[in-house]
Amino acid sequence: MARGDFLNRFLAALGVVASLIAGGAAHAQVFEPKTFDLPNGLKVVVIENSRAPVVTQMVWYKTGAADEVQGVSGIAHFLEHLMFKGTPSVPPGDFSRIVARFGGRDNAFTSHDYTAYFQTVASDRLEDMMRIEADRMANLVLADAQVLPERDVIVEERRQVVDQRPSSRLREQLMAALFVNHPYGRPIIGWEHEMQALTRQNALDWYGKWYAPNNAMLIVAGDVKAEQVKTLAERYYGPVARKAVPERVRPQEPPAIAAKRVELKDSRVRQPSWSRAWHAPSHNRDLPNVLDRDAVDALEIAAEILGGGPTSLLVRALVHDKPLASGIGAAFDGSAFDLSSFWIFASPRDGTSPAELETAIEVTLRDILRDGLPAEEVERAKARTLDQAIFARDGVQAAPRAFGIAFTTGKDVAWVESWPARIAAVTPERVNAALRAILSQDGHTTGLLLPKPGS
Numbered sequence: 001m002a003r004g005d006f007l008n009r010f011l012a013a014l015g016v017v018a019s020l021i022a023g024g025a026a027h028a029q030v031f032e033p034k035t036f037d038l039p040n041g042l043k044v045v046v047i048e049n050s051r052a053p054v055v056t057q058m059v060w061y062k063t064g065a066a067d068e069v070q071g072v073s074g075i076a077h078f079l080e081h082l083m084f085k086g087t088p089s090v091p092p093g094d095f096s097r098i099v100a101r102f103g104g105r106d107n108a109f110t111s112h113d114y115t116a117y118f119q120t121v122a123s124d125r126l127e128d129m130m131r132i133e134a135d136r137m138a139n140l141v142l143a144d145a146q147v148l149p150e151r152d153v154i155v156e157e158r159r160q161v162v163d164q165r166p167s168s169r170l171r172e173q174l175m176a177a178l179f180v181n182h183p184y185g186r187p188i189i190g191w192e193h194e195m196q197a198l199t200r201q202n203a204l205d206w207y208g209k210w211y212a213p214n215n216a217m218l219i220v221a222g223d224v225k226a227e228q229v230k231t232l233a234e235r236y237y238g239p240v241a242r243k244a245v246p247e248r249v250r251p252q253e254p255p256a257i258a259a260k261r262v263e264l265k266d267s268r269v270r271q272p273s274w275s276r277a278w279h280a281p282s283h284n285r286d287l288p289n290v291l292d293r294d295a296v297d298a299l300e301i302a303a304e305i306l307g308g309g310p311t312s313l314l315v316r317a318l319v320h321d322k323p324l325a326s327g328i329g330a331a332f333d334g335s336a337f338d339l340s341s342f343w344i345f346a347s348p349r350d351g352t353s354p355a356e357l358e359t360a361i362e363v364t365l366r367d368i369l370r371d372g373l374p375a376e377e378v379e380r381a382k383a384r385t386l387d388q389a390i391f392a393r394d395g396v397q398a399a400p401r402a403f404g405i406a407f408t409t410g411k412d413v414a415w416v417e418s419w420p421a422r423i424a425a426v427t428p429e430r431v432n433a434a435l436r437a438i439l440s441q442d443g444h445t446t447g448l449l450l451p452k453p454g455s
Helices: 006-023 075-082 094-101 123-138 144-163 166-178 200-210 226-236 293-307 313-321 354-371 375-392 398-408 413-417 419-424 428-439
Strands: 034-037 043-048 054-061 105-110 115-122 216-222 260-266 273-280 325-333 340-348 445-451
Touching: 034 226, 043 226, 043 398, 054 123, 054 398, 075 105, 075 115, 075 144, 075 200, 094 105, 094 123, 115 123, 123 216, 123 226, 144 166, 144 200, 166 260, 166 273, 166 445, 216 398, 273 354, 273 428, 293 313, 293 325, 293 340, 293 375, 293 419, 293 428, 313 325, 313 340, 313 354, 325 354, 340 354, 354 428, 354 445, 375 428, 398 413, 413 419
Parallel strands: 043 216, 260 445
Antiparallel strands: 034 043, 054 115, 054 216, 105 115, 273 340, 273 445, 325 340
């Protein structure tokens, strides 16, 4: 989104994380980071990686769209934009120009649970990045002359990434139906009528409330030594004063007791699609009376088996063996601060109605729940992610994202590093029990995206 597609980045990060969890050998460390805290509460993680003379600096704040007050949706994302509007020492627009002048690239992204900023530059430019990033942590200057035009930018961004894309509009409505009380049902970018009313004071209030070193994690990955990072962090981030940060108190979701359907017809739709979502636990929250958070690792493997790629079980069943779908998949994101969700999505093949496809999927899932997923499928799913993990460790983006997501959603460095051992402990019995618990819930939400008649 603002300055990048936050959702794609988020999902990409999760994919990498999933790979890493399942990929390492039991008891092996994943990234082997070095960590320390500054006296002002800033947590620092360093991942030394000398494969290339580049370094990535990320700063993650424990706040996102789900922390917004009702009626002020979009402010977390709006402030992400405004963080590039300058300080007394870095004029508006200069932040990215400085990064570009050094041959680097920068960006930012917002989710329901976090907001993060990053720069990737040559290793010898890390000090410059720390100087300007620490500066805007405490010295952001906002004037209406910058704030109001930027509000027009995010409203236009919403039109481009949501309103002009039927699939995005359906997903927005699906999330609102799936989470009837929790703020995960509100769009990260915000509802347009509330975005139109955002003010400079809203932005300053948000900045003053959440942006503090004791509510952030600095992550540096690449061709750098921890001792060097510590010296620079103390020099630039050390003087930023800590301040009181409120607890994250969010309304919680009631049990889903009724099936819901959302249907969107749009003249721009050429290919119908079907999707269904169930509430699921996250690594930070149990799903009361259904499944506890210890099942998250098993659900990751279950999603991979069902719809994780071209050889997954649902693809074999409904694309190849009984060709009713042109595509089908499954997804599970266990990294949320609050409840998560488990998804199955598909598109019917030409000549197959969405209703026929829906029935076929339900029959297939019922057979799976009756017979259980074979043990060899579980082992193959773990092996696939192991192969992917080898490549993930080569880059400088995967590790900061894994630690940033963990930090902002209630977990820590040790939790990330223990992923291989936890995945190694996943058994076919755990995968089948978790999948049965999730898919047996009556309170699921189904979405249909259809062409508009006459279009």
